Amino acid sequence: MKINPLFTLMALLLSCIIAYTLYVFCQNDFKIIYTTLGGVVCSTYFLTLLGLDFGTTRKNINIKTLSSFFLLLYSFILVYFSFQNRFLPSFIISSSLFFILFLGLSFFISKQNN
Secondary structure, eight states: OEEOHHHHHHHHHHHHHHHHHHHHHOOSSOHHHHHHHHHHHHHHHHIIIIIEEOSSHHHHHHHHHHHHHHHHHHHHHHHHHHSOSSOHHHHHHHHHHHHHHHHHHHHHHHTOOO
């Protein structure tokens, strides 16, 4: 696994922009939690999508496709829960489960020998 520093910097900047956007447009009482969790999880998805190279073309395509799918899914979750006011435990549980599922699947894909 190699790290591309330019794309890693771009991924971190994109996640900071998303976190700031969440902070500005969030209309509930848990603004700081949504901003922090959204920035950290989006930075992980963007890092695997843009900043990392996993060696073989097959692994790269599979992990980047998986990362883009989970990034899109997480974006929908962030938009939905940012306008809801009473669903903080649901947001934390759903985003954590999807994040753990993403980490498990990407670990399984990266350990394949082909």
